[in-house]
Amino acid sequence: MVNVQLVFFLITCLPFTVYSEGSVDYCYTLPACNASMWSTLSPKYCNGTRQSPINIVTADVKADINLTAFNFTGFNDSSHLINIENTGKSVKILSDALNIGVSGGGLQSQYNTTQLHFHWGNGSSINGSEHTVDGQQYAMEMHIVNSRADLNATAALSDSTGYAVLGFFIEATNDTGKPEVWKNLTSLLANITKEAASVDIKNQFTIDSLLQGVDRTKYYRYRGSLTTPTCNENVVWTVFKDTIKVSKNLIDLFSSTVHTNTTTDPFIITNYRPVQALNGRVVTSQPTTTAAPSTIPSSALHHTLSVSTALLCLALFRCFVSVSVCTAVKDLGVIINPSLFFEAHVNNITRITLFYLRNIAKIRNMMSLQDIEKLVFLLLLYLFVVWFLPVATSADSSKAWCYKFPLCDESTWSLIPKAYCNGSRQSPINIVTKCPG
Numbered sequence: 489m490v491n492v493q494l495v496f497f498l499i500t501c502l503p504f505t506v507y508s509e510g511s512v513d514y515c516y517t518l519p520a521c522n523a524s525m526w527s528t529l530s531p532k533y534c535n536g537t538r539q540s541p542i543n544i545v546t547a548d549v550k551a552d553i554n555l556t557a558f559n560f561t562g563f564n565d566s567s568h569l570i571n572i573e574n575t576g577k578s579v580k581i582l583s584d585a586l587n588i589g590v591s592g593g594g595l596q597s598q599y600n601t602t603q604l605h606f607h608w609g610n611g612s613s614i615n616g617s618e619h620t621v622d623g624q625q626y627a628m629e630m631h632i633v634n635s636r637a638d639l640n641a642t643a644a645l646s647d648s649t650g651y652a653v654l655g656f657f658i659e660a661t662n663d664t665g666k667p668e669v670w671k672n673l674t675s676l677l678a679n680i681t682k683e684a685a686s687v688d689i690k691n692q693f694t695i696d697s698l699l700q701g702v703d704r705t706k707y708y709r710y711r712g713s714l715t716t717p718t719c720n721e722n723v724v725w726t727v728f729k730d731t732i733k734v735s736k737n738l739i740d741l742f743s744s745t746v747h748t749n750t751t752t753d754p755f756i757i758t759n760y761r762p763v764q765a766l767n768g769r770v771v772t773s774q775p776t777t778t779a780a781p782s783t784i785p786s787s788a789l790h791h792t793l794s795v796s797t798a799l800l801c802l803a804l805f806r807c808f809v810s811v812s813v814c815t816a817v818k819d820l821g822v823i824i825n826p827s828l829f830f831e832a833h834v835n836n837i838t839r840i841t842l843f844y845l846r847n848i849a850k851i852r853n854m855m856s857l858q859d860i861e862k863l864v865f866l867l868l869l870y871l872f873v874v875w876f877l878p879v880a881t882s883a884d885s886s887k888a889w890c891y892k893f894p895l896c897d898e899s900t901w902s903l904i905p906k907a908y909c910n911g912s913r914q915s916p917i918n919i920v921t922k923c924p925g
């Protein structure tokens with residue numbers, strides 16, 4: 489048994505070439521060389537602490553204003569994609585690195601685009617993206633590999649920013665054969681069923697056309713590694729938030745057309761590496777705001793948030809006692825005259841409410857969900873107060889009392905302005921019938 493396995497391992501894994509990055513023999517599906525074994529097969533980097541892919545936890549993503557738009561060169565030119573090849577591990581599109589490149593996007597250098605390749609699962613049943621977002625894995629992932637323009641191939645592999653890889657999620661759709669450019673591209677898989685087979689694709693595809701539907705200004709950024717041995721930790725990663733939408737039937741062609749070696753060998757399936765530990769790394773993304781809203785001091789925001797709580801108590805109370813206006817809010821430890829209270833805060837409330845309505849998108853990006861909820865609540869409260877306060881302020885203060893409700897029961901009557909409940913000849917009294925002596 490062991491020997492059979494060993495032979496299978498040698499036959500299936502050893503002769504595979506691994507792009508140009510390394511020469512370690514790895515695989516995806518055999519126990520002897522699958523991703524669990526990479527840190528043994530290639531311990532120098534695969535066992536490192538800034539490995540890729542990762543699960544992106546959106547709640548932990550930090551804003552970085554430096555993550556500006558990219559400058560793509562040659563992405564619109566179909567003469568710069570040269571051929572499509574079965575590598576035995578993946579499907580790779582070779583590009584003319586001297587004429588395609590990327591810069592900007594918070595990258596510190598110019599990068600030349602060397603190749604594109606794909607990671608996939610198995611048919612419709614197993615997703616195969618490498619990165620995940622809040623645990624969600626997509627059907628496929630496309631990587632556009634870019635190497636620092638100022639470093640030779642060897643140096644780029646060992647520099648911590650030697651590569652900039654652009655990752656695109658591919659999401660399966662239910663229609664068939666769409667988009668057409670992906671139909672055309674996947675139709676070529678039938679020409680490269682064997683390992684090392686390749687066909688010319690010059691003047692047929694642009695990278696831009698493969699990326700249709702993706703807003704390339706919205707992305708995650710972190711520092712990681714190659715996702716195949718030797719797992720060099722030289723990659724500035726960009727993972728785009730928008731997905732490329734491709735029909736399920738086209739996605740299925742990847743796992744049912746190209747073989748690991750000859751056509752009698754298995755199909756290439758599940759060629760993705762599982763997510764790796766974050767080890768304290770921070771994932772960043774651009775704030776959706778272009779300029780920090782500076783017109784509202786945060787002190788005013790916070791002040792208003794706490795004031796809104798007070799107003800809530802007041803409003804709830806008013807609901808309970810219907811038309812009565814009780815001016816004492818004992819639970820807050822303060823005595824509040826609603827009209828004075830509201831007048832004092834109306835400017836801040838109005839200002840912040842209107843500001844919020846005008847800048848909803850920007851604020852969403854700079855505030856926590858709880859703060860947003862409070863502000864939404866504040867808006868509702870504001871409307872409530874505006875509708876109900878006129879009634880309240882004109883109401884006779886003699887109605888501002890009740891018997892059972894804690895906020896206006898007998899113990900609060902003496903707090904009612906212009907009331908005499910605090911006086912020295914109040915009724916009723918207890919009539920003591922028993923005469924002295």
Ligand SMILES: *[C@@H]1O[C@H](CO)[C@@H](O)[C@H](O)[C@H]1NC(C)=O
Pocket residue numbers: 498499500501502503749750
């Ligand atoms: C791949 O196929 C070729 C051609 O049949 C063969 O010579 C080679 O040994 C095969 N490699 C593996 C790993 O099976």
Ligand SMILES: *[C@@H]1O[C@H](CO)[C@@H](O)[C@H](O)[C@H]1NC(C)=O
Pocket residue numbers: 516517518519520522523524762
């Ligand atoms: C590798 O194979 C082992 C043994 O079958 C399995 O337990 C493990 O989950 C596999 N790891 C990956 C990443 O596929």
Ligand SMILES: *[C@@H]1O[C@H](CO)[C@@H](O)[C@H](O)[C@H]1NC(C)=O
Pocket residue numbers: 527528531535
């Ligand atoms: C990988 O690193 C861990 C902890 O640093 C260590 O325990 C383990 O033995 C290493 N594995 C290999 C194959 O080097």
Ligand SMILES: *[C@@H]1O[C@H](CO)[C@@H](O)[C@H](O)[C@H]1NC(C)=O
Pocket residue numbers: 551552553554
């Ligand atoms: C943005 O870039 C500047 C200059 O390189 C740097 O000082 C600053 O820390 C960066 N901001 C963030 C949020 O990383």
Ligand SMILES: *[C@@H]1O[C@H](CO)[C@@H](O)[C@H](O)[C@H]1NC(C)=O
Pocket residue numbers: 559560561591592598
């Ligand atoms: C984009 O990159 C090209 C080639 O590197 C360069 O000529 C051009 O000036 C850049 N454009 C911007 C807006 O940075």
Ligand SMILES: *[C@@H]1O[C@H](CO)[C@@H](O)[C@H](O)[C@H]1NC(C)=O
Pocket residue numbers: 562564565566
């Ligand atoms: C690609 O875009 C650049 C800049 O917008 C333009 O100069 C060039 O002509 C375009 N190339 C093609 C093949 O459309």
Ligand SMILES: *[C@@H]1O[C@H](CO)[C@@H](O)[C@H](O)[C@H]1NC(C)=O
Pocket residue numbers: 585586587589599600636637638639640641
């Ligand atoms: C990257 O491309 C530029 C031309 O756009 C070329 O001058 C430079 O030598 C290339 N870098 C590498 C490492 O090939």
Ligand SMILES: *[C@@H]1O[C@H](CO)[C@@H](O)[C@H](O)[C@H]1NC(C)=O
Pocket residue numbers: 640641642643
């Ligand atoms: C690559 O660049 C490094 C440093 O610039 C240099 O030492 C090395 O000789 C170069 N390698 C090749 C193959 O040109």
Ligand SMILES: *[C@@H]1O[C@H](CO)[C@@H](O)[C@H](O)[C@H]1NC(C)=O
Pocket residue numbers: 661662
């Ligand atoms: C696609 O079809 C499946 C089953 O037929 C269904 O569960 C799923 O919701 C559909 N997806 C979309 C995006 O319509």
Ligand SMILES: *[C@@H]1O[C@H](CO)[C@@H](O)[C@H](O)[C@H]1NC(C)=O
Pocket residue numbers: 668669672692
């Ligand atoms: C797809 O291929 C057909 C036939 O070669 C061609 O007419 C069509 O323009 C191509 N479409 C795209 C989007 O590349």
Ligand SMILES: *[C@@H]1O[C@H](CO)[C@@H](O)[C@H](O)[C@H]1NC(C)=O
Pocket residue numbers: 676678679687688
């Ligand atoms: C791909 O294979 C088909 C059918 O065998 C053939 O007609 C077509 O010319 C091939 N395409 C290329 C680019 O070689």
Ligand SMILES: *[C@@H]1O[C@H](CO)[C@@H](O)[C@H](O)[C@H]1NC(C)=O
Pocket residue numbers: 785787788791832833836
């Ligand atoms: C309105 O907000 C400012 C802070 O910008 C604060 O100083 C002021 O006290 C607030 N007004 C009231 C009535 O609380």
